[in-house]
Amino acid sequence: MLIDSFSVEHGMANAQIGIVGGGLAGALTALKLIRATTEGIDITLIGSDPEIGRGIAYSTRNPSHLVNGPAKNFGVEPQQPDHLARWLQSHAAALGWQPPAGVAFADSFPPRWLYGTYVQHQLEQAIAQNAGRVGFRHVSDRVVGLRRHGQGYGIVTQSGAAIAVGQVVLATGLFRKSATEPAEGARGARPSIHDPWHDQAYDGIDRDREVLVVGTGLSALDVILSAEDAGFKGRYIAISRRGLLVQERLDLTAWPDVLDPQDLPTQLSQVVAAARRARRSIRQNDGHLHQIAGAIRPHLPELWERATLREKRQFIRHLRPFWENILHRAAPVSVERLQAIQRAGRFTQVSGRLTGLDRAEDGSLAVQWTPRGSQVTRTVRADRVIGADGFEFDWRKVSDPLVKDLLAQGLVHPDDTGFGIAAHGASGQVLDSAGQGVDGLYAVGHPLRGVNWESNSIGEQLAGAIRTAEFIASRTPSGGVRAELEASQ
Numbered sequence: 001m002l003i004d005s006f007s008v009e010h011g012m013a014n015a016q017i018g019i020v021g022g023g024l025a026g027a028l029t030a031l032k033l034i035r036a037t038t039e040g041i042d043i044t045l046i047g048s049d050p051e052i053g054r055g056i057a058y059s060t061r062n063p064s065h066l067v068n069g070p071a072k073n074f075g076v077e078p079q080q081p082d083h084l085a086r087w088l089q090s091h092a093a094a095l096g097w098q099p100p101a102g103v104a105f106a107d108s109f110p111p112r113w114l115y116g117t118y119v120q121h122q123l124e125q126a127i128a129q130n131a132g133r134v135g136f137r138h139v140s141d142r143v144v145g146l147r148r149h150g151q152g153y154g155i156v157t158q159s160g161a162a163i164a165v166g167q168v169v170l171a172t173g174l175f176r177k178s179a180t181e182p183a184e185g186a187r188g189a190r191p192s193i194h195d196p197w198h199d200q201a202y203d204g205i206d207r208d209r210e211v212l213v214v215g216t217g218l219s220a221l222d223v224i225l226s227a228e229d230a231g232f233k234g235r236y237i238a239i240s241r242r243g244l245l246v247q248e249r250l251d252l253t254a255w256p257d258v259l260d261p262q263d264l265p266t267q268l269s270q271v272v273a274a275a276r277r278a279r280r281s282i283r284q285n286d287g288h289l290h291q292i293a294g295a296i297r298p299h300l301p302e303l304w305e306r307a308t309l310r311e312k313r314q315f316i317r318h319l320r321p322f323w324e325n326i327l328h329r330a331a332p333v334s335v336e337r338l339q340a341i342q343r344a345g346r347f348t349q350v351s352g353r354l355t356g357l358d359r360a361e362d363g364s365l366a367v368q369w370t371p372r373g374s375q376v377t378r379t380v381r382a383d384r385v386i387g388a389d390g391f392e393f394d395w396r397k398v399s400d401p402l403v404k405d406l407l408a409q410g411l412v413h414p415d416d417t418g419f420g421i422a423a424h425g426a427s428g429q430v431l432d433s434a435g436q437g438v439d440g441l442y443a444v445g446h447p448l449r450g451v452n453w454e455s456n457s458i459g460e461q462l463a464g465a466i467r468t469a470e471f472i473a474s475r476t477p478s479g480g481v482r483a484e485l486e487a488s489q
């Protein structure tokens, strides 16, 4: 479904907003800008995908790729927790999906394509309901540069268009790390590593005997489910640095009294000590270790803001893989399929690093890897290799033309953690290389990874979109702002 273009001239530069990137973050930012303003606003969303609101996560058409939490967690209206469940109730059947028998819509884990459709519907509705004052234009193109243009910006696209706006939101999302490249330092045949979300990655896989999956997290689970659905009957070998396999999402409450909200720790070591105390108490009281993450997560923005750069780096280096493994869990039904594959002896997992890839004489691939903690290189045979080992968050290593252009101009500055760009956490306003707020330039979602740490799940993207939209709305000439987050508290 494509959102049709229409444009209304308001002649107020600040009320002309350009959004770069049409994935979830871009769509939510547009939606929340419409909600946050009361006067005329003109939004131009430039995204390289034909559809808005899908991006990498919600473009998949595979019905086995589910959102990783129940629908009650993922509505886009914070004041209405049952918003998504109600939408599913009225639209899902007509769109060809029903929750499993006996499961309420609120407790169901809908497919991700359907979630993308939900987001599109919300934006389309908001545009239609505000047609008199909101101009919305979707430009399907790639942004390659940004120029200061009077009081605003000129957005330069790959096709040569230049779009003048007053303010710009960067919702550029995720950049592939090794979709088609072996891990850093690896040598060998580059095209042999498949992009997990490219349909051709699974062509003819039913004839393969061994598939090597790089990664053991949520993306690796996507790969395995896609391969199964495409008829693969052979064996998987999954390789990841730490060997932390994706886990199922359990409906758990946060463990009580892990942190005192009135007196949050000021040091990482205090958070770790609190987690250890909670672990002891959980073991004594038959709890589940994942309940610790539930207790810490709500305070993460504040803890992250208080942390020193050294502590942030320590966290990233030593704790991040475990934190992400606990936090980013999958729908139980998806993990059950993986467990059945394991029980059938079709899944082997190794910890280590991919170091090379060659085509063997028999046409198969010889994958070189080094086990964790070892210097010895081993070789394993596979018929194909699919890369599901994550994304590149360090903008200095991203080869995207816009990223390079923004860095070269000093309009954005890499965050000191090496994740995303520097910005004011509260508004998403980008900081330049001198640490000054760049007038009229914002980021939402993944570019703020280093600033807010948790900025990538649906709830965090939504909160970020609302914060930035409200800040932008407060700067438009109309000044009319509806504070959605405040209203919901």
Ligand SMILES: Cc1cc2nc3c(=O)[nH]c(=O)nc-3n(C[C@H](O)[C@H](O)[C@H](O)COP(=O)(O)OP(=O)(O)OC[C@H]3O[C@@H](n4cnc5c(N)ncnc54)[C@H](O)[C@@H]3O)c2cc1C
Binding pocket: 020, 021, 022, 023, 024, 025, 026, 046, 047, 048, 049, 054, 055, 056, 057, 058, 066, 067, 068, 069, 141, 142, 143, 144, 171, 172, 173, 174, 175, 218, 219, 222, 402, 444, 445, 446, 456, 457, 458, 459, 461
């Ligand atoms: C496979 C996967 C599954 C996920 N599942 C869940 C889940 O179940 N629950 C949950 O809470 N979170 C989930 N997430 C996390 C989160 O919801 C997603 O990361 C989120 O969709 C990211 O949205 P985004 O718009 O920031 O980025 P993206 O999805 O990467 O979209 C960014 C878009 O911007 C475009 N773009 C980038 N640069 C430019 C440019 N210069 N010009 C034009 N366009 C540009 C890209 O092409 C892309 O279309 C998942 C993430 C992934 C990767």
